[in-house]
Amino acid sequence: MTYVLRTNQLTKVFMGKEVVSNVNINIRKGEIYGFLGLNGAGKTTIMKMITNLVKPTSGEIEIFGEKLTDTSYHLLGRMGTIIEYPIFYDNLQARENLDIHCEYMGYHNKNAIEEALELVKLSNIKGKAVKDFSLGMRQRLGIARAIVTKPEMLILDEPINGLDPVGIKELRDLFKILSKEYGLTVLLSSHILGEIELIADTIAVIDQGKLIQEVSMEQVRDQKAEYIELVTNDCKKAAYVLSDYASISNLRVIDDHIIRIYDVSIPQSEVVKMLIFNDVVIESITKKNGSLEDYFLTVLKGGEPCLS
Known part of the structure; x- marks a missing residue:
């Protein structure tokens, strides 16, 4: 080389x-x-x-x-x-x-x-x-x-x-x-x-x-995968419901309003149903792909550089 x-x-x-x-x-x-x-x-x-x-x-x-x-x-x-x-x-x-x-x-x-x-x-x-x-x-x-x-x-x-x-x-x-x-x-x-x-x-x-x-960048792209992004007015309650009731462990709280769920094998409709059933207000929920920005911010925060 x-x-x-x-x-x-x-x-x-x-x-x-x-x-x-x-x-x-x-x-x-x-x-x-x-x-x-x-x-x-x-x-x-x-x-x-x-x-x-x-x-x-x-x-x-x-x-x-x-x-x-x-x-x-x-x-x-x-x-x-x-x-x-x-x-x-x-x-x-x-x-x-x-x-x-x-x-x-x-x-x-x-x-x-x-x-x-x-x-x-x-x-x-x-x-x-x-x-x-x-x-x-x-x-x-x-x-x-x-x-x-x-x-x-x-x-x-x-x-x-x-x-x-x-x-x-x-x-x-x-x-x-x-x-x-x-x-x-x-x-x-x-x-x-x-x-x-x-x-x-x-x-x-x-x-x-x-x-x-x-x-x-090939390695970065290989790590990119879909995730579900949830916007809510009560991240703490939403995270509790998702982890405790839906047994979703592969999620990340981004800030006070955004949660990312990296286990996309769970149907989005089931996530919505579980949250509504537990009185969690959903402002939006969308399926997205990881980006270089995600990678960059994760590395800067000292986390493992994983986009999936």
Whole structure:
């Protein structure tokens, strides 16, 4: 198995506080690897260490089979990145910005600029300075800059911020094409779990600087199963009735109003009948499927990552 990027006990301390703690990630060639974590979990700091913007306090980073050092410029040249908010020469146009980027990267294929703009749907923007771009257009231009030099790996921090649903789908399709057809490896973070679920091959859950879990999306999908979601004004009584009278043990109280029943062999009509018979008010009851969000929240809460 070929790994493009691996970290070994990667750690970063800021002002006496450990913000990244002994993180070991393993990213295979050609896959889309999704970083999941709440704001402040350490995702961006890890990406900055991978791109040499921040130096690790301890641990190692291996990229393309080589250890990353202070002078690994040849390795960094094989990557395209967006870390946090992309910065441009605002008074220049999109093509001019990409031309400058290619110059200082030593990349002289001028056709690549038009190809990159076409891929991110910015080829029809002419005579418009970047300062007049919307947030979504700036994000697209940032991705164009990341891919224009034909890198082997993309590192993208929240790349779909500011995009409308159509733009998000277009970039989702682009990432799939880059990964599956061009063999690019893509590391990306996003707070939109539904998008990660649609494109990622592997996910890593980061919490308070620690890697909680690294797992393939195939494994996550294999665990997904149907469940019955009950909304009621009295969860305590409903849970008592279901467990005591109906002998249902495979259930979970989500909050004050929602219970999930994971034993779907019991007919939904029987659940309704039992609750009504015991004077439990049912606001709604529906059959649903588990999601990446369920998985993510379960892992963060310290539970077993089970969607079934």
